[in-house]
Amino acid sequence: MNLTIEFDTSIKSWRSGEEQLLQQLIRRLCKAVLQEKWFLQQKLGTVMCHVWVVGAKRIQGMNKVYRRKDKVTDVLSFPQYDQQWWNSSLKKRKAHPCMHLGDVVVCYQKALQDAKCFGISFEEEIATLLVHGVLHLVGFDHERSKLEEKRMFSLQEKLVNTILKKAKV
Template sequence: MYLTIGKRKVMIVQQIKNNSFTLELIDTSRNNPWVKKAKLKRYLSACLPVFEDFVLNKKGLGLKSHGVKEIEMTLTLCGAQKIRSLNKEYRNKDKKTDVLSFPVHEQLREGEDLMLMGVLNLGDVIICKEVAVKQAGEFEIDLEGETVHLLVHGFLHVLGYDHEISEAEEKIMQDLENTLLKKISKRLKR
């Protein structure tokens, strides 16, 4: 679905859903929108059951016991100018970056008191398309694989993990990232 202002198409919005996890996918670029790519949708779809399991079950956050029945998260794909602007505004860093995360809950992983009505909105993950393309080339992986890696990284940030606060936290987050990526990779090989 296109969101239009006047006669101008400004972004594409789609939903990818698996059981109780819904990913709202937004592509703000007017040229070469990624959300139309079937391979990207397949890769993103493989993430959702892994994310759902991590959020709901005891081996992850165990939020099913808090009454969480549905999970929502937004992924926005944007250009370099937009990510740089957001990075400057929210992190005081005047440069482009690969991924930014905006959690709804500050301490979700710490078990903050959740006042939920069954639906848990995790927040927003924003990925810069140009940086993802560059990094995919540097790491010699496909674009969809790099996009999934950045999404997993952002997903952990919206849950409250932060590799910038300490070396111990960086290790925890890196280990979780690797574990989630392996599970997603297995799903893609089916």
């Protein structure tokens, strides 16, 4: 897996060494996500994904532009392939030597705030946001229907629990 991680250098609240620790955590989590049985069954081959860790102001601007919602959000996903492509049979999908799944954008401050609010570790919140974002990249959309919402969040919970054990977070 080829993974690019970008950090918003305008975030004033970075603690010493935190960027590097977060980058290592994200790499371990993304690797664990893409090694899960469900993802392996998709026969994706080599995949590429960009993860952006940004501040509240930046994600609010992106949310306003791309979703027409002028508010801070925890995670945004920008999939490369649409639902129709993911729903096509494995045989009909065009093989790509290296597939770019898309981009996941995580808000650092919102993740810190939500972890505290939910009474969970920052690492668990980041894992949840990354899994949620990657599921959107591979065709899931909880806003499409109640059934899809149930499927997505059920898989998300299962993956997060498995990944946290594997990644030893």
